[in-house]
Amino acid sequence: MNNLNGTGKAQTTGLFSRVHGLFSVLKKLPDSLSAEELEGLIKVLPADSANSMKSLLKPSIQQASMPFLRMLIAALDETKAAKEQGYKVVLAPFNFPPEIIHAFDKLVPITTEVLTTLGVISLEGQGERYWELAMGLGLPDHLCSANTIDLGSMLSGMDFEPDAIISGCIGSCDVNSKTHEFVSLLMDLPQIALEKPPDNTERGFSFFKKNYYKMIRQLEELAGEELNDEKLRAVAIKVNRCTELYHDLWEMKKLVPCPVPGIFSLFVCATRFSMWGRDEGIKTLEQCLEVAKLNFKSDDYGSREEKARVLWIYLSYYYDLVKFYDWMEEHKISNMGDALQWAFPEPLDLTSRETILDGMIRSAWNNVMTRQMGAASMSQRWIEDIVYIIREWGVNGAIYCGHHSCKQTWSVFSITRNEVLKRTGVPTLGLQGDSWIRSMTPMSVIQEEVDQFVNNVINKRGRRKRRRTAGAAEL
Amino acid sequence: MDQLKELTGVIENSYVTAARAAGRKIVGYSCLSTPREVLDAAGIFPYRIKALGRAETEMADAYLSRFNCGFCRACLQLGLDGTYDFLDGIIETNGCDHLRGMFENWQYAAPRPFFHYIRVPHLVDQDSLEWFREEIELFIAATNKHFGAGIDDQKLQAAIDLQDKIAAAMRLIYESRFNNEIKVFGHEIIALSVAEGSLPAPDFLDLLKTFTGELEARRPLDCRARLFMGGAATDEIELIAELEQLGGLVTADSFCFGGRFFLREASAREPVKRLAEMYLNNLLCPRMFMSYPGRKAYIVDLIAKSKADGAVLFHNKFCDLHGIENVKLKMDLEKEGLPVLLLEKEYGAGADIGRMKTRVQAFLEQLKR
Numbered sequence: 001m002n003n004l005n006g007t008g009k010a011q012t013t014g015l016f017s018r019v020h021g022l023f024s025v026l027k028k029l030p031d032s033l034s035a036e037e038l039e040g041l042i043k044v045l046p047a048d049s050a051n052s053m054k055s056l057l058k059p060s061i062q063q064a065s066m067p068f069l070r071m072l073i074a075a076l077d078e079t080k081a082a083k084e085q086g087y088k089v090v091l092a093p094f095n096f097p098p099e100i101i102h103a104f105d106k107l108v109p110i111t112t113e114v115l116t117t118l119g120v121i122s123l124e125g126q127g128e129r130y131w132e133l134a135m136g137l138g139l140p141d142h143l144c145s146a147n148t149i150d151l152g153s154m155l156s157g158m159d160f161e162p163d164a165i166i167s168g169c170i171g172s173c174d175v176n177s178k179t180h181e182f183v184s185l186l187m188d189l190p191q192i193a194l195e196k197p198p199d200n201t202e203r204g205f206s207f208f209k210k211n212y213y214k215m216i217r218q219l220e221e222l223a224g225e226e227l228n229d230e231k232l233r234a235v236a237i238k239v240n241r242c243t244e245l246y247h248d249l250w251e252m253k254k255l256v257p258c259p260v261p262g263i264f265s266l267f268v269c270a271t272r273f274s275m276w277g278r279d280e281g282i283k284t285l286e287q288c289l290e291v292a293k294l295n296f297k298s299d300d301y302g303s304r305e306e307k308a309r310v311l312w313i314y315l316s317y318y319y320d321l322v323k324f325y326d327w328m329e330e331h332k333i334s335n336m337g338d339a340l341q342w343a344f345p346e347p348l349d350l351t352s353r354e355t356i357l358d359g360m361i362r363s364a365w366n367n368v369m370t371r372q373m374g375a376a377s378m379s380q381r382w383i384e385d386i387v388y389i390i391r392e393w394g395v396n397g398a399i400y401c402g403h404h405s406c407k408q409t410w411s412v413f414s415i416t417r418n419e420v421l422k423r424t425g426v427p428t429l430g431l432q433g434d435s436w437i438r439s440m441t442p443m444s445v446i447q448e449e450v451d452q453f454v455n456n457v458i459n460k461r462g463r464r465k466r467r468r469t470a471g472a473a474e475l
Numbered sequence: 476m477d478q479l480k481e482l483t484g485v486i487e488n489s490y491v492t493a494a495r496a497a498g499r500k501i502v503g504y505s506c507l508s509t510p511r512e513v514l515d516a517a518g519i520f521p522y523r524i525k526a527l528g529r530a531e532t533e534m535a536d537a538y539l540s541r542f543n544c545g546f547c548r549a550c551l552q553l554g555l556d557g558t559y560d561f562l563d564g565i566i567e568t569n570g571c572d573h574l575r576g577m578f579e580n581w582q583y584a585a586p587r588p589f590f591h592y593i594r595v596p597h598l599v600d601q602d603s604l605e606w607f608r609e610e611i612e613l614f615i616a617a618t619n620k621h622f623g624a625g626i627d628d629q630k631l632q633a634a635i636d637l638q639d640k641i642a643a644a645m646r647l648i649y650e651s652r653f654n655n656e657i658k659v660f661g662h663e664i665i666a667l668s669v670a671e672g673s674l675p676a677p678d679f680l681d682l683l684k685t686f687t688g689e690l691e692a693r694r695p696l697d698c699r700a701r702l703f704m705g706g707a708a709t710d711e712i713e714l715i716a717e718l719e720q721l722g723g724l725v726t727a728d729s730f731c732f733g734g735r736f737f738l739r740e741a742s743a744r745e746p747v748k749r750l751a752e753m754y755l756n757n758l759l760c761p762r763m764f765m766s767y768p769g770r771k772a773y774i775v776d777l778i779a780k781s782k783a784d785g786a787v788l789f790h791n792k793f794c795d796l797h798g799i800e801n802v803k804l805k806m807d808l809e810k811e812g813l814p815v816l817l818l819e820k821e822y823g824a825g826a827d828i829g830r831m832k833t834r835v836q837a838f839l840e841q842l843k844r
Contacts, residue, residue: 138805138817140790140798142542170597170764174572175795177764182799185767186806193764197594197606198569204594210602373572376592379579407793410540411547411576415583 014159015119015130015150020076022049022122027073031066035059046124055321056121061261063294064287068267071280072118075110079160082108088163088222093147093176094269094340095369096168096194099239099277100216100360103232106223110162111273112180115150117266117318120436126319127436130156139182144405145436147179155186164190164222166215168364171196172374175405192218196365196374200381205365212361229353236348236356239277243345245285246272252292253393257306258334259295263325264288265337266318269368272343305332308454311395312338313386313416313428314409315435323443333454336393338401340368342385379412383419390424397458398428399450403435427461429453476663476686483669483712486527486558490674494520495561500622503562503587504672505550505577506570507731508595508758510750512634513614515676517624522562523672525732526550528711530823538580539573544791545822546708547577554581564589564621566614571762571796591617597764599756608751615747631746635753637676642737644683645671648690649734652726653780656695661704661725662715668732669710698724700842703778703813705729705804706789707797709822717828718787718835727781729774735759761800770800771807778813785814785842787835791822814842 033041038057042050056065082089087106092098094113101109119127127149134152135141153159165184169176170193184191194215197204220226249268252260267288275281295301310328316338317324328335344366348359364370375381386398398420400413409416417428431449433441482488494501502514505524514521526549532539535551553559565587567578582590593610596603615626649664651657667686671679699722704715710732719725728734738759741752759770778786786808790797798819805815816838821827 138802140792140795140819142793142798143795167764171569174762175799178761178795178799181764181767182803185803191765193598195597195603195764197596198575198592199594203609207602207606214602376594377579378572378575379583404542405795407543407795408572408576410542411573412579413540414538415580 015153052121067283091162092166103235113146235277260292262335269340307332319438379415402432502564504566506568515634516630525710528823544573547573567592645737658693701726703783703786727777761796
């Protein structure tokens with residue numbers, strides 16, 4: 001590849017290397033930390049990392065966050081080890097379901113946006129230096145920080161190099177697909193394009209299916225191995241377990257007050273984006289469910305106040321976990337999560353290789369962003385999903401984070417807000433900010449706007465009725 | 476040429492007024508990937524949606540956001556304020572995220588009687604070509620159904636032949652700038668391209684013949700430097716004219732209101748298949764993936780043929796496709812030894828012209844011209 005810094009001192013100060021270094025330390029933590037031990041750990045960490053760990057490892061969710069961190073460590077370790085073992089690392093965007101890559105022996109998936117988020121939540125200085133490196137190449141400042149931060153690090157020549165890039169957003173996000181293409185061209189990496197046509201019919205699906213099969217052939221060529229039926233089946237079984245747990249958590253979210261901590265939406269989407277169909281992913285989701293059940297069964301559950309049930313209709317903000325997730329919790333606002341968890345997975349039919357692949361293709365077709373922004377109408381499918389979820393979870397307030405790079409959602413936000421209000425009576429707050437760069441809109445401003453929205457708009461419209469669904473009650 | 480100036484100064488020109496008076500249907504399209512021969516074959520007047528550098532967006536901003544490209548917002552504005560009420564229909568294409576949003580909002584807020592969506596693939600391969608061929612069939616069926624058009628292969632072939640003649644005539648004018656003596660300004664080429672989507676095909680062919688005749692009598696233009704220009708969709712003729720006044724004559728461009736529209740190479744004979752090839756294979760737009768090397772080679776070749784001293788690459792603020800690709804193109808052209816200026820601009824913003832002129836002036840200095 002073109003080592004852009006020309007120093008030959010690669011792979012020491014890049015985002016991946018630094019994140020991996022920090023997580024290698026976290027790997028040594030015991031399965032549970034007392035409040036005092038956590039306080040001690042936080043004291044030795046740099047401020048930005050300490051802030052995130054304070055939120056991630058707080059005792060009330062530690063049972064789920066430890067497996068979550070270990071899952072991420074496994075993903076990072078595998079990526080690093082792949083090079084030594086002669087395996088190929090395939091970089092893909094978040095909307096590309098990784099399970100097909102897990103089904104290869106010699107391929108390891110890594111997700112751009114997961115790496116960026118890990119960098120932002122764990123590194124001192126967050127991802128800013130990598131963003132600036134990308135800007136230094138002359139790239140425009142309206143790109144998506146979720147891809148540009150990690151890709152900026154790669155382009156600097158200071159980081160690990162993937163062996164191929166999958167462009168999985170063609171048809172659903174210009175900026176994401178174009179940024180990944182730019183990196184593949186600049187680093188001279190093979191690019192595998194997976195296009196989804198904006199057509200919701202079976203004709204559209206069969207075109208997508210052809211594209212997906214072409215992609216499998218390209219992956220086989222890259223790996224130097226054929227997709228093995230047994231391995232595919234083994235992964236598919238675990239995918240189905242992940243799907244089952246995903247739906248169990250979905251059911252729990254119907255309960256009022258919501259027993260599922262807001263930050264679990266981050267855990268769920270990170271699992272979906274990286275370790276879906278793996279034991280580590282299953283363990284994370286199992287423990288998330290376990291914590292939610294414990295919350296539901298706890299003595300004080302019935303007396304918990306819930307001022308609002310807020311749905312982030314596209315992205316959240318990921319640069320300050322304490323002031324985002326914990327702050328909402330402290331203010332009795334149930335954070336119902338964001339669109340990154342709207343993967344709508346369905347169980348795979350394990351009858352044959354064809355049925356398994358058909359199910360995986362259907363999952364990719366329905367995955368986050370692909371499903372909404374890659375639809376025949378960007379607004380229509382998005383609105384339908386929001387309306388469905390509002391009704392499913394008894395949401396009474398919607399928020400659009402307004403990440404400036406999301407040109408597709410911004411272009412239909414007005415229609416969406418109007419239609420959601422018309423169809424459900426639920427108001428939508430439109431914010432502006434960058435989900436991964438704190439300097440764009442400070443969290444204090446976001447808190448103030450959310451607070452005003454909850455107190456002056458949602459709560460003046462009346463409270464939702466407490467309810468328990470049959471499915472949730474069985475849990 | 477006064478007629479050209481008049482035609483490119485207003486949205487509803489005299490041809491539109493005449494077509495309306497005669498009861499002829501007019502259908503709007505925006506992207507170059509729209510096979511306008513289908514509308515020609517139906518006897519419909521295909522009108523390319525444009526904003527002619529108008530900066531007003533206050534009504535459009537209630538739908539599209541400030542994070543969407545100014546060109547799309549300006550076009551939507553004209554759709555909402557009634558300027559485009561003469562359109563009997565709109566053809567949507569998935570050119571980019573901004574454009575998709577523009578069409579969705581237009582159809583939501585001020586729907587036209589006929590609306591059809593052509594889903595253009597982003598790749599060029601056999602499956603994509605077949606998909607696009609089917610899309611054209613669907614477009615024909617929808618047009619026939621709504622307008623009772625009766626499009627058949629014969630009519631389509633006639634429309635293709637006419638557009639081929641237009642492309643050939645346009646290419647001659649465009650390539651005349653490759654000579655040492657240049658008689659046509661770059662902004663006139665943009666104006667011709669804008670006019671192409673503003674009047675019926677036979678009338679445009681007549682206009683091209685008149686224009687070519689007038690060129691013969693012209694004296695060669697003074698030229699401080701020969702420039703290549705490329706980048707985002709721009710119908711801002713005045714902007715290019717103002718920049719050319721600084722002495723940098725545009726001798727080639729790859730704008731979609733410009734050098735891209737007359738590329739029509741295709742090998743298939745059957746009309747629909749030919750259209751699919753013609754429009755997909757020659758779509759030199761960064762919305763196409765896996766085909767950057769081809770776009771780059773085409774531009775490098777243009778630059779060589781037009782003897783350009785430097786390149787100016789534009790993108791409208793918030794246009795990701797050109798904004799990103801221009802950076803790569805700049806790197807590659809500089810490797811070839813060509814100086815490159817990247818310009819991010821607001822669409823139709825007169826207030827921005829001073830800054831743009833200063834940048835181009837400085838660039839001309841850099842070229843030592």
